[in-house]
Amino acid sequence: MQVNISSRRTVVSDRLSDLTRSKINRLEKYVPGLERADVHFSEERNPRIAEKETCEVMLEGDGHRVRTKVTATDPYTAIDLAAGKLEHQLHKLKTKMHRHEHNGEHSIRMDPAAPAPAEPAVEVDDDNTSKIVKKKQFVIEPMMPDDAVLQMELLGHDFFLFTNAETNRSAVVYLRDDGDIGLIDAE
Numbered sequence: 001m002q003v004n005i006s007s008r009r010t011v012v013s014d015r016l017s018d019l020t021r022s023k024i025n026r027l028e029k030y031v032p033g034l035e036r037a038d039v040h041f042s043e044e045r046n047p048r049i050a051e052k053e054t055c056e057v058m059l060e061g062d063g064h065r066v067r068t069k070v071t072a073t074d075p076y077t078a079i080d081l082a083a084g085k086l087e088h089q090l091h092k093l094k095t096k097m098h099r100h101e102h103n104g105e106h107s108i109r110m111d112p113a114a115p116a117p118a119e120p121a122v123e124v125d126d127d128n129t130s131k132i133v134k135k136k137q138f139v140i141e142p143m144m145p146d147d148a149v150l151q152m153e154l155l156g157h158d159f160f161l162f163t164n165a166e167t168n169r170s171a172v173v174y175l176r177d178d179g180d181i182g183l184i185d186a187e
Contacts, residue, residue: 001028001061003037010043010053016075023083024057030090031097033062039082041075055082059090066090066154089154096150140170148173149181 055078072078152160
């Protein structure tokens, strides 16, 4: 697997880089076909924040995308936490794929060329009007709502836009404040 490591406002030592590559490469055993991992370290400079080190990891391959973001007191702890979360997410994905294969269904896949949906960034002008400052386009694959929930969880987002395979219409699953999942289906 190709592991790309980047950083902002912090320096990634050779030791941290080697440890990161080792931990990320071990994740291949959960879901075969992972081709790429982007690992980004950053440091918060605010002295009031105790957990200053952030590690964000995006795994891609074989039509799957898994993302996590963690904060910790140091980068070594951050990569340990990120690897643990990714291990849990990949195990969940593998179980779901295995269940689908035994039910005669295809495994859950997204178009590998499609960027992951993300919340739009909104900037407020001085005159208190919002404007869209970032736009994304992506291919929307038909899938069942349960599969959309899994993709939402794997990406670490609180919503996911998809085409509902049951209705052939646009739909959104989202994380509710009470921890349950909501479904908005177009009429």
